[in-house]
Amino acid sequence: GQQVMQIPQYQHVQEGEDFTTYCNSSTTLSNIQWYKQRPGGHPVFLIQLVKSGEVKKQKRLTFQFGEAKKNSSLHITATQTTDVGTYFCAGPRGSQGNLIFGKGTKLSVKP
Amino acid sequence: GAGVSQSPRYKVAKRGQDVALRCDPISGHVSLFWYQQALGQGPEFLTYFQNEAQLDKSGLPSDRFFAERPEGSVSTLKIQRTQQEDSAVYLCASSPRDWELTDTQYFGPGTRLTVL
Numbered sequence: 001g002q003q004v005m006q007i008p009q010y011q012h013v014q015e016g017e018d019f020t021t022y023c024n025s026s027t028t029l030s031n032i033q034w035y036k037q038r039p040g041g042h043p044v045f046l047i048q049l050v051k052s053g054e055v056k057k058q059k060r061l062t063f064q065f066g067e068a069k070k071n072s073s074l075h076i077t078a079t080q081t082t083d084v085g086t087y088f089c090a091g092p093r094g095s096q097g098n099l100i101f102g103k104g105t106k107l108s109v110k111p
Numbered sequence: 112g113a114g115v116s117q118s119p120r121y122k123v124a125k126r127g128q129d130v131a132l133r134c135d136p137i138s139g140h141v142s143l144f145w146y147q148q149a150l151g152q153g154p155e156f157l158t159y160f161q162n163e164a165q166l167d168k169s170g171l172p173s174d175r176f177f178a179e180r181p182e183g184s185v186s187t188l189k190i191q192r193t194q195q196e197d198s199a200v201y202l203c204a205s206s207p208r209d210w211e212l213t214d215t216q217y218f219g220p221g222t223r224l225t226v227l
Contacts, residue, residue: 033215035218041220042202042218042219042220042221043154043202043218044218045215045216045217045218048215088153088154090153093156098144098156098159098167098170099144099154099156099216100156101153101154101155102153103151103152103153104152104153
């Protein structure tokens with residue numbers, strides 16, 4: 001069946017270092033969404049990418065959607081302790097509405 | 112309300128008990144989703160409503176799981192004869208309109224269910 005995979009599963013960085021998480025889908029996606037879940041919290045929508053090769057930035061966060069629309073990445077420049085949490089990518093299941101989530105990348109930042 | 116709310120936030124059940132989890136979506140939101148999130152995993156789809164109609168229940172793991180949204184607003188997820196493997200956080204999400212693939216979902220805080 002359709003799968004969405006994320007690597008790495010965990011990432012520990014020193015504050016100020018950069019961080020990247022990668023997302024790969026077994027099928028072509030119409031769009032990909034990124035969510036952040038703080039410890040003990042719920043997923044919060046960050047961004048959606050729709051176009052092949054699309055790049056979007058939110059302050060220190062840069063999101064990319066691959067040319068084949070099967071992979072995506074999230075890059076954080078100069079991490080801060082407020083970036084701590086688990087970052088999930090998610091894509092639509094086929095032509096249906098529900099989202100398939102990756103297992104997430106858990107980011108910890110050492111001050 | 113300001114966001115999606117869920118109750119209770121925490122539920123401890125003895126194996127074999129029935130539980131009911133409630134979701135209040137953002138007012139006026141048409142689409143409502145239930146997800147199950149096991150520890151250390153991403154949310155996994157359970158079921159989807161468009162107003163009061165349950166359009167997709169393909170993710171429900173067994174016939175012990177039942178969801179309803181009778182008036183197209185509040186939804187209840189019921190689990191009968193709970194098992195230990197049902198222990199997870201149950202997330203509800205809503206979306207403003209009839210679901211389109213490019214829509215985003217707004218998640219509630221979840222109900223953490225522990226089955227002893």
